[in-house]
Amino acid sequence: MKNVALITGATSGLGLAYAKEYAKRGYNLIITGRREDKIKANAVNLENTFNVKVKTIIVDLANEEGLDILLSGIRDDEIEVLVNNAGFGLKPFFSEVIKEDIDRIMFLQMNTVVILTQNVLKQMLVRDRGTIINISSDGAFAVMPRNVLYSSTKLFILNFTEGLYMELIDSAIRVQVVCPGFIDSDFHESAGMNVVKKKTGFMKFMDPDKIVHLAMRDLKIGRVVSLPGLDVKIIQIMKKLLPRKMFYKIIISFARKMK
Structure with a gap:
């Protein structure tokens, strides 16, 4: 296919929201996920709604x-x-994480991002056009207990993307890293986290479509690091301004409420 947007993890949440956004813009899609029934249902819906071609790759x-x-x-x-x-x-606490899960999260959120990006980037460089969007997290700015590996890999994605942007500054390829906070999806339930999605105020859950809308607006104006939502911006400022011990206490207190 030509004029393709490839979105990994498009079963639900942010991945599906990006699939809808780019289908709306007329792109054909390749979407990946592990749940075959969900991915194929999404593909049919996207094709019927936006009149685009959608290829599914069921893969871990x-x-x-x-x-x-x-x-x-x-x-x-x-x-x-x-x-x-x-x-x-x-x-689990890091000391309790089994090796299989360590290998999986580090491979998915570092190796896969790097190798897939390099593979796609080579063809983008031939055409001197393209867009690479890597999804990080507010965890890149505020690692939490019981979230150590996830946040650490998301910090890797942040640094990787910013470095990539600087390497490609003289090309027509756009690069962005998106660092959302809590997303209204099934992510936290899958991770076994205790969350209240109807919570309002600070650290509330955001609709995936809203996050994509804000990130795409940032992409349009050339903002490399997109912080969609006020909560994420506040976390970044807190980390920069607060004494480290005070920052740790705030994060530990918040993490204990999520047990």
Whole structure:
């Protein structure tokens, strides 16, 4: 396919919101996920609603075999947009995380992002156009207990994207990293986290479509690090201005409420 937006982790939440956004803009889609029934239902809905072609690749990107399947599946496609969104969180304290989960989260949120980005970037450079969007998190600014590996890999994504932006500054390829806070999706339930989605005020849950709208607005004006929502901006400011011990106490207190 030509004029393609590739979005990983498009089963629900932010990935599905990005799929809808780019389908609305007339892009054909390649969407990935592990839940075949959900991904295929999303594909049918997107095709019928936006009159675009949608290819689904059912794959687990948390291991090398799954990544190889995806790379093989996109070999003949001209990808104009890449959204690295696939990810998951872990609830246990770091000392309790099993090695299999350590390997999976680090592979998915670092190796897959890097290798897939490089693969797609090479074809973008030939055409001197394209867009790469990597999904990080407010956790990149505020690591929490029981979220150590997730936040650390999201900080990697933030640094990786900013470095990539500087390398590509003289090209026509746009690069952005999006650092959302709490997203109204099934992410936190899947990670076993205790959350109240109807909470209002600070650290409330945001609608995925709203996050994508704000991030796309930032992309349009060339903002490399997108902080969609006031809560994320406040967290970043707190980390910069507060004494470290005070910041730690605030984060620990917040994390204990989420047990």
